[in-house]
Amino acid sequence: MGYAKNPDCELVAIASRTEEHAKAASEKFHVPKVYAGNSSWEKMIDEQELDIVSICTPNYLHAPIVLKAIENDCNILCEKPIALSREELSQIEEKLKNKNIIFFTSFNKRYNPIFRLIKSILDEDILGKITSVRYFFSHYGPYKSWEAISEEKWFFDSKKAGGGVLLDLGVHCIDILRYLLGEYDIVNGINFNTSCINMQEEDNCNVLFRFKNDTLGLISVSWCNEPSETLDIFGTRGFIKVDMSGRNRLSFGPKSLKRNKVIKRLLKFKPSKESAQNKLIDHFINCIQTKKQESPNFEDGKKAVEFVLDAYSLKI
Numbered sequence: 001m002g003y004a005k006n007p008d009c010e011l012v013a014i015a016s017r018t019e020e021h022a023k024a025a026s027e028k029f030h031v032p033k034v035y036a037g038n039s040s041w042e043k044m045i046d047e048q049e050l051d052i053v054s055i056c057t058p059n060y061l062h063a064p065i066v067l068k069a070i071e072n073d074c075n076i077l078c079e080k081p082i083a084l085s086r087e088e089l090s091q092i093e094e095k096l097k098n099k100n101i102i103f104f105t106s107f108n109k110r111y112n113p114i115f116r117l118i119k120s121i122l123d124e125d126i127l128g129k130i131t132s133v134r135y136f137f138s139h140y141g142p143y144k145s146w147e148a149i150s151e152e153k154w155f156f157d158s159k160k161a162g163g164g165v166l167l168d169l170g171v172h173c174i175d176i177l178r179y180l181l182g183e184y185d186i187v188n189g190i191n192f193n194t195s196c197i198n199m200q201e202e203d204n205c206n207v208l209f210r211f212k213n214d215t216l217g218l219i220s221v222s223w224c225n226e227p228s229e230t231l232d233i234f235g236t237r238g239f240i241k242v243d244m245s246g247r248n249r250l251s252f253g254p255k256s257l258k259r260n261k262v263i264k265r266l267l268k269f270k271p272s273k274e275s276a277q278n279k280l281i282d283h284f285i286n287c288i289q290t291k292k293q294e295s296p297n298f299e300d301g302k303k304a305v306e307f308v309l310d311a312y313s314l315k316i
Helices: 019-029 040-047 059-071 086-096 113-123 165-181 255-259 261-268 276-290 298-312
Strands: 013-016 033-036 052-055 075-078 103-105 130-138 184-193 204-211 216-222 228-235 238-243 251-253
Touching (some): 013 040, 019 033, 040 059, 052 059, 059 086, 103 276, 113 228, 113 238, 130 165, 165 184, 165 204, 165 216, 165 298, 184 298, 238 261, 251 255, 255 261
Parallel strands (some): 013 033
Antiparallel strands (some): 228 238, 238 251
16 A cells, blocks of 8 residues: 555556455556466566565565565565574575665554654653663454455464564564664563464563663563553653553653653654554655665664574573
8 A cells, every 4th residue: 555655656566376366456556467376476576677575475485585586686675574584584684785775674663653752752861771661562363453365374374474473563562672772682581372372383472681771671462462552661760651552641750750841742642543554665665766775674674583583592
């Protein structure tokens, strides 16, 4: 949808494993060329002179399509996670060297204006030295929180998904926390359960970690709860507790923080109806036009995957 709305973008081809789905998308967005079948993406990239390849396939196909697109000098917007292993990340990184390609990881949460307000609070040192953060993110899980076109439940296939809820939701959490607080240093622990979905990987997960600035972090993600997204930030001079849905008012302390102009803006904040994904696509296209690589880039996608792999390595 974002590409179709952008006046500087022309959709020329679509590839899908299922011909029915490819044709439906083609008709909806007026895409002239359709490729269908398991290797349709390879044929499309080879045959078409593409400026952009947008990758929104099952997880296990992300890295292979990225590598093919790099070989054909295409700019890339890839859904998260951009890879499933350190080996795939290294292959992508090596291929990107000496290539003048704009690479975006699809971290659309960065385009929610509430995070810019929160970053202003941190950058202006309003809370003092940040001592700890907690990010909780949950929904009902794949195929319940949103309706899938495909009948294949690949999210619950370990080889195709590469992991569970941490790889699905946790990558968003660590990306936002890196944006707000800088690089993480070490993953200290993980606990997890398979609580509500009949699958091998985790559907509930907590990860304890530390940032390079010594802030302590906790990420909790779930496919078994009501949709919820909250961020708690604690500092030596105060705290804020933010509900990203806007259903609950900002909680903060001490009360004197209410006089701060940025806190006031956060108190008045209301969720935007504008699509964060469309904003991401507009930014991506602008970067291609101006030939300027910005974030969320390959490194952001890589760091998020490495965080999850570090956590998974502690599973027992």
